[in-house]
Amino acid sequence: MPDERAPRIGVVIGGSLTRGVEARVSSGNSPILGQYVTAPLDGGKALVGMVTDIMLQAGEPASVAWPPPAGDRPSARLLREVLADTAVYTAAQITPYLELEEGILDPARARSLPRHFAPVHLADQEIVDAAFTTGGDAVHVGSPLGMPRVEVCVDMERLFERSAAVFGKSGTGKTVLTLQILDALLARSKNAPTQSERTVALVFDMHNDYGRNLKFGGGYRRSLRDSHPTDVTVYSLESQAPGQDGSVEIGTRDIQPEDLAVLQTAGHFTLAALEAAHEFHERYGRDWVDELLARDPSEALIAGAWSGAQVPDQVNWSTVAGRLGVHSSSLDNLRRGLRHFERRKVVRSGSSQFEGGLEHIVKTLQGGKSVVVQFGRFGSDLVTYMLVANMLSRRIWDRYRIAVDRASENDGQGPNRLVIVIEEAHKFVDRSLANFSIFGQIARELRKYSVTLLVIDQRPSQIDPEVLSQIGTKFCFQLDSESDVEAMVGGAMGRTALRQVISSLESQQQSLVFGHAVPMPVVVRTVDFTGDRGAGAGLRPAGGQGGSLRERLDYPAREPRTENPLFG
Amino acid sequence: MTAAAPRVIESKLRGFSCAYSDYVDDPYQLGEFVVVREGRFPVIGVVSAVESGPEDPSRPLLPRGAPGVSAAEVLTINAGMRELLRTEVGVVACGYFAGDRARPGLPPLPTPLLAEVELAASSEIGAFASDCAFLERLIFDSGSNDSTVTAALRRVALALKPGENDFLVGAGKELARLLRADPARLATILRGVVD
Numbered sequence: 054m055p056d057e058r059a060p061r062i063g064v065v066i067g068g069s070l071t072r073g074v075e076a077r078v079s080s081g082n083s084p085i086l087g088q089y090v091t092a093p094l095d096g097g098k099a100l101v102g103m104v105t106d107i108m109l110q111a112g113e114p115a116s117v118a119w120p121p122p123a124g125d126r127p128s129a130r131l132l133r134e135v136l137a138d139t140a141v142y143t144a145a146q147i148t149p150y151l152e153l154e155e156g157i158l159d160p161a162r163a164r165s166l167p168r169h170f171a172p173v174h175l176a177d178q179e180i181v182d183a184a185f186t187t188g189g190d191a192v193h194v195g196s197p198l199g200m201p202r203v204e205v206c207v208d209m210e211r212l213f214e215r216s217a218a219v220f221g222k223s224g225t226g227k228t229v230l231t232l233q234i235l236d237a238l239l240a241r242s243k244n245a246p247t248q249s250e251r252t253v254a255l256v257f258d259m260h261n262d263y264g265r266n267l268k269f270g271g272g273y274r275r276s277l278r279d280s281h282p283t284d285v286t287v288y289s290l291e292s293q294a295p296g297q298d299g300s301v302e303i304g305t306r307d308i309q310p311e312d313l314a315v316l317q318t319a320g321h322f323t324l325a326a327l328e329a330a331h332e333f334h335e336r337y338g339r340d341w342v343d344e345l346l347a348r349d350p351s352e353a354l355i356a357g358a359w360s361g362a363q364v365p366d367q368v369n370w371s372t373v374a375g376r377l378g379v380h381s382s383s384l385d386n387l388r389r390g391l392r393h394f395e396r397r398k399v400v401r402s403g404s405s406q407f408e409g410g411l412e413h414i415v416k417t418l419q420g421g422k423s424v425v426v427q428f429g430r431f432g433s434d435l436v437t438y439m440l441v442a443n444m445l446s447r448r449i450w451d452r453y454r455i456a457v458d459r460a461s462e463n464d465g466q467g468p469n470r471l472v473i474v475i476e477e478a479h480k481f482v483d484r485s486l487a488n489f490s491i492f493g494q495i496a497r498e499l500r501k502y503s504v505t506l507l508v509i510d511q512r513p514s515q516i517d518p519e520v521l522s523q524i525g526t527k528f529c530f531q532l533d534s535e536s537d538v539e540a541m542v543g544g545a546m547g548r549t550a551l552r553q554v555i556s557s558l559e560s561q562q563q564s565l566v567f568g569h570a571v572p573m574p575v576v577v578r579t580v581d582f583t584g585d586r587g588a589g590a591g592l593r594p595a596g597g598q599g600g601s602l603r604e605r606l607d608y609p610a611r612e613p614r615t616e617n618p619l620f621g
Numbered sequence: 622m623t624a625a626a627p628r629v630i631e632s633k634l635r636g637f638s639c640a641y642s643d644y645v646d647d648p649y650q651l652g653e654f655v656v657v658r659e660g661r662f663p664v665i666g667v668v669s670a671v672e673s674g675p676e677d678p679s680r681p682l683l684p685r686g687a688p689g690v691s692a693a694e695v696l697t698i699n700a701g702m703r704e705l706l707r708t709e710v711g712v713v714a715c716g717y718f719a720g721d722r723a724r725p726g727l728p729p730l731p732t733p734l735l736a737e738v739e740l741a742a743s744s745e746i747g748a749f750a751s752d753c754a755f756l757e758r759l760i761f762d763s764g765s766n767d768s769t770v771t772a773a774l775r776r777v778a779l780a781l782k783p784g785e786n787d788f789l790v791g792a793g794k795e796l797a798r799l800l801r802a803d804p805a806r807l808a809t810i811l812r813g814v815v816d
Contacts, residue, residue, distance in 0.1 A: 113801040118804075126816060128815045134790050135794050135796070139798060
């Protein structure tokens with residue numbers, strides 16, 4: 054039986070496992086969307102579900118066909134009061150998620166329903182504790198609606214076992230939550246007994262939020278680097294950026310045609326232009342970009358193109374294109390796109406800088422330290438962000454793949470686990486690019502090569518559905534677009550209900566968490582960890598910090614219960 | 622002068638009729654709660670009809686009295702006339718007493734004939750009617766109508782002062798349950814009670 058001290062909100066009047074339980078809300082109660090409720094099941098178990106819809110019902114159709122008159126006449130007032138909760142009433146739709154049973158730690162998926170007229174109570178601390186019990190380290194992500202002192206913790210092992218995502222429109226709290234998750238990740242990693250057991254993060258910090266202080270709401274939050282000075286290395290695309298440990302420099306000789314594949318949309322590269330890139334790369338090797346960036350075709354390029362044949366008197370890019378079987382406009386498209394990087398001084402002509410920096414980053418990551426790549430002034434240039442993120446991730450993933458394959462061949466220890474954090478993910482893995490992007494591949498490979506993603510995005514509907522379906526745990530803040538909400542819930546169990554919950558989220562600091570790492574969806578008010586809380590404030594180590602959750606939260610001890618126990 | 626209490630002249634489980642010994646000017650009123658204490662199961666009911674007329678229906682009352690003379694003066698002038706007239710009261714049985722408990726519903730036995738019919742005390746009305754269970758009998762009995770229900774509710778509300786508002790809301794909800802297919806009738810009754 055549920056805790057009789059938790060507020061009773063009504064009684065069960067119908068429902069089904071697939072459509073959810075319908076409860077008639079008793080007078081004076083106003084449950085809200087996303088709240089947890091519980092009802093007793095046969096056999097001393099308790100059902101835990103979420104309020105996923107609230108309806109105004111008429112017990113008798115005639116009562117709404119002849120509504121009470123408006124106005125302040127005593128009879129009108131009395132009639133309205135009389136009909137409320139009798140002829141008309143409020144009903145709550147409850148999506149059942151879990152069955153709890155005393156003495157069994159792992160909650161089971163709901164497979165039975167409470168009986169008619171079973172009391173429905175708001176869930177209390179004890180129920181939430183029982184539902185969200187984690188066997189290992191966990192990160193505190195917030196409090197359920199209406200339960201500000203109750204912690205919801207997400208199992209970190211499960212969170213990063215598969216890729217995860219934080220979705221929401223701008224200003225809803227995505228960055229703060231991500232910072233908090235990463236902070237807990239680093240604090241947990243620090244305590245790992247060996248380097249290979251650490252989980253590290255590679256953060257592509259588009260807006261300089263993670264390496265430097267995050268400015269928010271008139272104050273600053275400590276950066277990852279400030280909180281974990283010995284466990285975070287900051288790289289920057291700007292060579293002279295303050296507070297950096299190294300810079301990421303890209304030479305023209307570092308770029309491969311595959312690096313441009315994700316830029317089809319953002320960089321306006323056509324498919325024919327990318328084909329041309331492959332053609333040039335094949336002919337001119339690592340100099341292909343420099344050759345294409347020259348004002349006129351070089352002698353080497355002409356020699357390579359005509360290779361012994363009669364060279365025309367006048368050679369320009371158009372004749373080169375014709376000679377190589379490339380459409381002239383495609384070649385122009387390719388050259389125009391490459392000149393963008395040259396103009397923005399993202400790449401250095403005639404040099405190869407990348408491998409050294411890349412090696413350093415890989416060693417840093419595999420050595421157990423996390424890396425933040427800051428984009429500085431390039432942060433506003435999406436094309437640059439995508440080029441760098443794709444270049445680095447492709448090569449780092451290759452290194453991890455080789456290390457894992459080698460370890461499995463030699464029965465040795467594989468590399469530590471890596472979480473790649475990317476923003477604006479839909480630009481990398483939209484429907485047309487998912488097969489070209491390394492991020493689509495990482496999401497699909499799950500943790501096979503010890504690399505997963507933490508995706509931060511505003512437009513989940515733009516992400517390839519196959520990639521989206523591979524994301525294990527989703528944190529969803531407010532979304533405006535119907536298509537984004539639809540994409541979020543995808544094939545999730547009870548998606549109609551989840552869609553309604555997402556639509557009701559407030560504009561800030563309210564998030565629906567669902568998926569692989571949580572036993573059931575939960576709407577939380579996210580925690581605002583400001584600077585003075587110290588590193589790893591959101592980490593909840595396995596076994597607790599000296600006692601039960603109740604003790605950690607400094608709750609008063611429960612009085613011994615004489616009747617109406619939680620179970621049986 | 623207070624008239625003697627009426628006595629039961631016709632009795633059924635669903636209710637009874639009682640009559641005063643002659644014509645009275647101030648009989649029990651519509652909606653008043655009355656009690657018949659005699660018999661194995663004392664019965665409590667609500668006045669649903671009041672009727673006065675000649676004792677012998679075959680001898681109709683003639684409209685005596687000169688112009689400008691009141692009814693009371695006519696009866697004073699014709700001293701024997703009052704005894705030829707009768708006032709009868711119809712009552713819907715709403716409950717009965719079993720031991721110390723008042724139970725709503727039909728009594729197990731009808732009231733004894735010629736038993737005295739008294740007005741119920743305020744405390745009895747409160748104890749019997751505050752849970753509104755009596756309304757079912759009044760709503761569905763053919764001897765009662767909406768005016769009877771309205772009048773009875775006003776009597777109970779008066780007896781329960783100052784808690785009459787809570788009672789009226791509770792009674793309204795009970796009526797809403799009973800009249801669920803007839804919201805117009807519910808509105809009529811409640812309007813009669815409070816407006």
